[in-house]
Amino acid sequence: MTQRIAIQGIKGSNHHKVVCDFISTKAEIKACMSFNNLVKAIITNQVDYGIMAIENSIAGSILPNYKLISDHDLNITAEYYLDIKHNLAALEGQKLDEIKTVNSHQMAFLQCGDFLYQQKHLKLVEDVDTALPAQIIAEKQISHVAAIVPDGTAELFGLEVLKSHIQDNDLNSTRFVKVERNSQILPNQSADKASIRFELAHEPGSLFKVLALLQEYNVNMTKIQSIPTAHSKWNYAFYIDLIFLPEIDIKKLMKTLKSITHHFKLLGIYKQAQK
Numbered sequence: 212m213t214q215r216i217a218i219q220g221i222k223g224s225n226h227h228k229v230v231c232d233f234i235s236t237k238a239e240i241k242a243c244m245s246f247n248n249l250v251k252a253i254i255t256n257q258v259d260y261g262i263m264a265i266e267n268s269i270a271g272s273i274l275p276n277y278k279l280i281s282d283h284d285l286n287i288t289a290e291y292y293l294d295i296k297h298n299l300a301a302l303e304g305q306k307l308d309e310i311k312t313v314n315s316h317q318m319a320f321l322q323c324g325d326f327l328y329q330q331k332h333l334k335l336v337e338d339v340d341t342a343l344p345a346q347i348i349a350e351k352q353i354s355h356v357a358a359i360v361p362d363g364t365a366e367l368f369g370l371e372v373l374k375s376h377i378q379d380n381d382l383n384s385t386r387f388v389k390v391e392r393n394s395q396i397l398p399n400q401s402a403d404k405a406s407i408r409f410e411l412a413h414e415p416g417s418l419f420k421v422l423a424l425l426q427e428y429n430v431n432m433t434k435i436q437s438i439p440t441a442h443s444k445w446n447y448a449f450y451i452d453l454i455f456l457p458e459i460d461i462k463k464l465m466k467t468l469k470s471i472t473h474h475f476k477l478l479g480i481y482k483q484a485q486k
């Protein structure tokens with residue numbers, strides 16, 4: 212059966228690349244114009260699941276997406292790492308010094324900070340993704356405006372690349388997660404990574420106790436992110452990703468973590484992806 216997948220952005224965006232490179236070129240894509248709309252598509256069953264960018268190696272975490280996953284009780288069931296290249300694209304024949312405005316996704320601007328800092332004449336205008344601005348420039352034949360697009364997207368819309376690979380470095384990579392509702396969260400045989408969320412009492416050693424427990428289980432923590440919770444002032448939610456060995460009792464570890472934290476949530480157990 213054809214998979215129905217919600218993504219942020221349109222064909223030619225990095226979300227679209229993730230689906231084509233790692234999942235299927237035949238999926239039925241629901242292009243969403245915001246991460247909120249992507250979640251809405253999942254929770255209203257318009258799609259089977261969504262693909263959501265969660266963090267980038269240059270620009271950092273997309274904090275609102277952690278909250279979206281937790282607030283809507285979504286489960287993370289897979290992850291994907293995509294190498295990200297950014298290119299400045301415009302109508303054929305345009306020169307860099309003729310460009311006045313650059314349109315793209317906010318995360319793309321953050322990943323091209325060094326280049327954009329040098330180009331002080333450029334006005335940056337945020338858009339929903341890295342593909343839609345290119346489509347609009349091409350369709351409406353807009354001069355003096357460029358888009359920051361992934362490899363292949365300028366060609367897709369008939370634009371010319373004025374400057375290629377303008378991201379701050381070549382190690383640039385974005386981690387995406389597969390998010391779905393009501394999925395079976397019990398670990399399968401190959402699962403070796405878990406994402407959890409919890410809150411802690413403002414007490415000396417409360418985070419230390421969690422970390423000590425992870426050490427006891429020989430667990431490798433790959434990420435820790437704290438985000439202020441809105442429901443109580445200056446209290447924090449901790450989001451942790453961890454890699455575990457097949458021999459550990461993961462259910463017991465989760466149960467113990469729940470008992471020493473507040474508002475514990477297991478966001479997902481899945482197989483770690485290749486970086």
Ligand SMILES: O=C(O)C(=O)C[C@]1(C(=O)O)C=C[C@@H](O)C=C1
Nearest residue numbers: 224225226264316318340341385
């Ligand atoms: O605009 C796109 O190409 C997207 O898929 C969005 C997005 C993001 O949200 O981080 C994805 C990967 C890149 O890091 C830049 C933008």
